[in-house]
Amino acid sequence: MNDRLTRVALVMFITAVAVLGPSVNSGRAQTASTPPADHPEVTVRGRKYTPQSILARNMGTPEDQTTQFPPHKIIGNLYYVGTRTLSSFLIVTTRGNILINSTYERNVPTIEKSVEQLGFKFSDIKILLGTHAHGDHQEGDALVKQLTGAQAMAMAEDVPALQDMKPSGKSHPIDKTLHDGETVTLGDTTLTAHLTAGHTRGCTTWTMEEREVGKPYNVVIGCSLRPPATLTPQVVAEFNHTFPLVRSLPCDVPLGDHPAQYNLAEKYAEIERGARNPFIDPAGCKYEVDIEEAMFHALLDEQQKAAGW
Numbered sequence: 001m002n003d004r005l006t007r008v009a010l011v012m013f014i015t016a017v018a019v020l021g022p023s024v025n026s027g028r029a030q031t032a033s034t035p036p037a038d039h040p041e042v043t044v045r046g047r048k049y050t051p052q053s054i055l056a057r058n059m060g061t062p063e064d065q066t067t068q069f070p071p072h073k074i075i076g077n078l079y080y081v082g083t084r085t086l087s088s089f090l091i092v093t094t095r096g097n098i099l100i101n102s103t104y105e106r107n108v109p110t111i112e113k114s115v116e117q118l119g120f121k122f123s124d125i126k127i128l129l130g131t132h133a134h135g136d137h138q139e140g141d142a143l144v145k146q147l148t149g150a151q152a153m154a155m156a157e158d159v160p161a162l163q164d165m166k167p168s169g170k171s172h173p174i175d176k177t178l179h180d181g182e183t184v185t186l187g188d189t190t191l192t193a194h195l196t197a198g199h200t201r202g203c204t205t206w207t208m209e210e211r212e213v214g215k216p217y218n219v220v221i222g223c224s225l226r227p228p229a230t231l232t233p234q235v236v237a238e239f240n241h242t243f244p245l246v247r248s249l250p251c252d253v254p255l256g257d258h259p260a261q262y263n264l265a266e267k268y269a270e271i272e273r274g275a276r277n278p279f280i281d282p283a284g285c286k287y288e289v290d291i292e293e294a295m296f297h298a299l300l301d302e303q304q305k306a307a308g309w
């Protein structure tokens with residue numbers, strides 16, 4: 001990079017910080033401290049979104065974050081055991097179970113209750129995984145490990161941020177470090193960890209196959225694709241890799257670390273009506289990436305304009 005470009009990039013970054021507020025790209029913070037901006041606005045499939053409205057959609061109220069959503073089967077041996085706005089997934093295998101996302105530590109008893117209501121034992125959780133190193137998804141890992149003895153595994157790029165997560169001083173358990181494309185197998189079930197960085201350094205999208213009436217379906221448990229307020233060159237490079245990768249994953253059952261990313265409320269209402277499995281939704285596989293990629297480009301444009309490009 002020559003001097004002028006370096007200077008322009010620096011000015012762009014400083015201006016963006018001044019215009020858009022301090023970076024929320026510090027690894028942890030995201031939700032409460034710096035409220036995101038009400039600009040830019042993007043329209044995707046007829047709906048308008050701002051950074052603020054996306055965060056509000058994801059998180060709901062403090063009560064939504066901690067209130068049990070009815071635990072339910074999604075497909076095959078995959079179940080929902082999270083709260084109204086923070087997803088937790090249970091995968092039941094022939095050799096014990098896998099939990100994805102412990103969410104906040106205070107939610108662990110709620111997750112335990114959901115697991116037991118479905119007829120499974122919390123103590124049968126043998127492997128603990130996560131989507132990304134933010135407290136609303138993985139703060140409870142130490143407590144889950146303490147209660148179940150599960151092996152905790154994490155994407156290498158998220159390990160430093162996870163190690164910073166110490167609820168009541170408990171150190172964050174990491175028994176195994178994973179790398180992009182690595183698989184995790186327990187009994188008859190194999191999950192693949194895809195590095196889909198941008199929201200955090202080690203944001204992990206999990207894929208697996210589940211069967212229904214003998215037919216295989218590709219399940220994608222997406223990591224948040226929500227861009228931070230300030231797009232550093234590293235974050236831009238990460239998202240430029242992540243968006244095409246997420247679009248390329250074979251997908252029949254789209255899921256996400258916040259239920260709103262896959263319209264859980266509407267789909268759950270459909271279960272009650274009963275005719276078909278509403279979670280089998282190939283048409284919905286691009287829903288979240290379309291919103292977040294549009295927002296990413298709008299933020300980048302805004303940041304570049306603010307820098308006088």
Ligand SMILES: [Zn+2]
Binds near residue numbers: 132134224
């Ligand atoms: Zn997050």
